[in-house]
């Protein structure tokens with residue numbers, strides 16, 4: 001059986017599954033339940049000067065029959081007195097000495113930072129997470145993402161914290177910024193022991209069509225919230241990679257957050273260099289029990305690949321994430337339809353004809369609606385295989401011999417790239433386009 | 445009138461006995477698994493006699509962890525694949541699925557279960573291994589669901605296990621008794637082989653335990669003995685003419701059918717006596733074997749039948765006719781049955797009574813008695829201090845499955861009087877834990 005133990009910047013945990021700082025970590029009661037269910041760590045709901053929350057706090061993006069593909073909230077940091085939280089941290093550590101309890105903090109002045117760090121250390125927290133992320137409410141008061149978006153301010157606060165802290169410090173970043181490396185570098189330069197990301201993304205999930213107010217509606221009004229859940233995973237993975245590939249940041253442990261729900265998500269974050277993962281929405285949807293799917297899946301993956309610890313594959317995908325200009329222009333795939341599986345929905349046809357490259361036709365003589373790929377036109381974009389509702393019905397097949405390699409970068413150096421508007425070297429020259437008559441044949 | 449032609453080849457047999465729960469394809473599995481809500485404290489789990497973590501194995505299918513899914517299933521139920529196919533899921537897990545409350549079809553739990561477990565079987569995934577030998581030995585009598593589950597569970601704890609089986613193949617009624625359209629012989633055997641390979645099960649077939657000397661030897665050689673003997677042959681009902689040649693018990697009929705397939709000839713006119721699930725299975729299968737007419741005769745009303753509604757519907761859809769309030773009084777014919785004489789019944793003041801003068805005869809060249817199986821009373825009485833209840837079921841402690849003779853443990857049909865394979869699988873597993881606890885006391 002693989003060993004899931006981790007040492008994350010000196011914070012030890014029985015496994016990499018941590019709860020993100022959010023409602024699931026509001027109380028000691030919840031965190032103890034979570035540890036019992038199999039979670040290895042928890043980042044306490046952000047502590048600070050307690051707030052007052054509004055009623056009606058969450059909104060969601062449903063997709064088809066699926067609820068909460070994306071989730072947004074306008075909640076602030078903890079609204080419970082600090083003393084209650086501290087007492088409960090102590091209690092949790094008493095029952096679960098080997099699990100990681102990390103205190104998330106957000107305060108304003110240097111004095112407040114000094115005080116609260118001492119308090120959580122005394123309560124027995126294993127680490128501190130600095131919340132520079134909230135993109136709603138707290139930022140209006142100069143905290144949260146307001147700090148995360150100002151690298152210089154962020155660095156100063158990290159420096160204050162590093163002066164005072166005796167336990168590992170994780171800096172949590174906001175994704176509401178165009179270059180995640182800037183706050184990442186600021187955190188590293190400020191001396192942080194680790195980074196975590198992402199916090200939520202500024203969002204409006206919808207408008208009520210009767211009251212004309214954005215969700216979640218608070219007495220006829222609303223405000224932007226923070227977006228999270230499965231929909232944000234791709235954004236989180238990208239930002240994670242930006243940090244884990246950066247020469248000045250790559251040696252700093254990063255805790256991956258954003259849209260994690262299944263073992264597969266967990267493995268993907270680790271493959272891009274995460275040293276632990278944090279989860280909020282999946283728990284808010286399914287409860288702590290969701291961890292049993294992640295855990296059994298991670299273990300099965302490790303058994304099948306022969307890995308003993310997560311460090312055996314941490315970051316293993318990073319060498320394969322490169323810049324566009326280094327991709328092989330000689331690689332060629334084309335779509336192939338398994339006619340035995342095809343159910344004739346013709347989504348692939350219309351996706352390609354209207355939405356892509358006119359490389360699929362429906363033979364006129366055929367009554368079963370099974371389309372055909374026009375290989376000469378197929379640019380290998382994947383679209384049809386992505387829309388096809390049947391498992392493994394459209395597959396992308398390699399057509400190059402695998403021996404040739406030529407990149408944009410190499411082409412540029414060799415002066416072989418198109419440079420004028422009507423350059424003969426254009427990639428799409430000679431690409432077949434149907435006629436005007438074809439375009440208008442359905443006109444009534 | 446039956447709609448099936450008599451099968452004359454294995455291919456035709458397979459067509460007539462097309463599987464009620466065919467294997468899902470990957471698209472169906474992806475769609476179906478994506479619909480499960482992952483309910484908290486899910487009612488489907490509670491409704492499964494073995495308590496399989498259903499939302500977990502379904503989510504594992506959906507997230508592409510098929511092997512983990514199979515592991516989840518087998519961790520609770522050593523006959524996970526067979527049960528997915530043969531469990532009356534409408535009455536169990538699927539009947540409890542929350543979707544029923546919004547008039548939506550429930551998640552197809554049984555078929556999803558098979559999707560995962562059969563993949564593991566086909567790819568020979570090693571999910572479990574025997575525990576480190578603990579030096580203890582247990583004898584198991586009977587290799588039905590109960591015996592196999594007990595054996596597998598004991599093996600994980602390091603026990604040496606010998607399974608004594610009277611028949612020439614392991615599996616009990618899973619192989620010999622279940623309707624052929626619910627599971628194929630190959631599927632049953634593949635699962636047993638799969639378990640045998642990873643758990644190292646020692647089947648000693650063609651080896652009935654039938655006398656005191658054998659029992660004493662087992663008692664001397666083993667630390668504990670598990671009785672998974674099921675129930676016996678079809679009981680006599682004491683009907684005049686019952687001994688005529690073409691009067692058979694349902695269990696015996698089905699066993700022959702499972703073994704011979706199209707080589708078994710079912711004559712034109714079949715009468716099945718009984719109103720339970722076994723009667724439905726016998727009638728359904730007679731129709732599928734091409735009998736021209738199959739009449740299901742039950743002495744009480746339709747509402748009183750013990751069979752599940754869906755099993756009755758299945759029989760009717762196979763072309764079976766039903767006859768209610770008809771009490772058989774005699775089998776007629778000269779050495780060979782040619783018909784059954786019935787008398788009509790009605791309920792008067794809550795009592796079933798025959799209606800005088802209402803006798804009639806139904807022609808028949810095969811009479812199938814589905815009126816209950818005899819218990820293994822004779823055999824069980826050879827065991828000293830083994831208490832049986834008034835229905836001749838073995839009395840056990842309800843959590844440890846230990847018998848009144850403490851060396852013995854028991855489970856399955858022999859204890860519950862005849863339930864489902866899934867109950868046998870649960871009992872066997874629990875009994876193994878009971879044995880472990882008792883030997884470590």
Ligand SMILES: Cc1cc2nc3c(=O)[nH]c(=O)nc-3n(C[C@H](O)[C@H](O)[C@H](O)COP(=O)(O)OP(=O)(O)OC[C@H]3O[C@@H](n4cnc5c(N)ncnc54)[C@H](O)[C@@H]3O)c2cc1C
Pocket residue numbers: 530531532585586587588589590591608609610611614615616617618621622623626651652653654672673674675694695698721722725820823855856857858862863864865866868
């Ligand atoms: C017609 C019919 C249809 C059924 N359909 C279904 C169904 O669709 N779904 C479902 O879940 N259940 C069904 N059942 C019930 C199910 O088959 C039983 O509940 C289950 O098989 C019980 O398992 P068991 O291990 O207790 O006994 P069995 O499966 O009966 O196994 C007992 C084994 O012990 C052996 N044995 C007995 N005595 C001795 C001895 N003295 N020495 C050595 N070996 C011995 C027998 O040969 C047999 O192999 C059906 C039953 C019948 C009769």
Ligand SMILES: Cc1cc2nc3c(=O)[nH]c(=O)nc-3n(C[C@H](O)[C@H](O)[C@H](O)COP(=O)(O)O)c2cc1C
Pocket residue numbers: 020021022023045046071072073075076077078104131133172198199200227228229230232257258259260278279280281282
């Ligand atoms: C209701 C809610 C409240 C949150 N509160 C906090 C918080 O107090 N501190 C914090 O650092 N992040 C907070 N977050 C952000 C989460 O910790 C996490 O970064 C984000 O939700 C992305 O993870 P997910 O996709 O798994 O939900 C909150 C998120 C939600 C949904």
Ligand code: SF4
Pocket residue numbers: none
């Ligand atoms: S989830 Fe709980 S707190 Fe929130 S609205 Fe429902 S009952 Fe109220």
Ligand code: SF4
Pocket residue numbers: 337341342343344345346347348349369370371384387388389390393394
């Ligand atoms: S999308 Fe898939 S199923 Fe639909 S027509 Fe195309 S190949 Fe067939």
Ligand code: SF4
Pocket residue numbers: 479480481482483486487488489498499540541542543551553
């Ligand atoms: S009750 Fe139905 S929806 Fe809920 S977990 Fe079980 S199978 Fe899934």
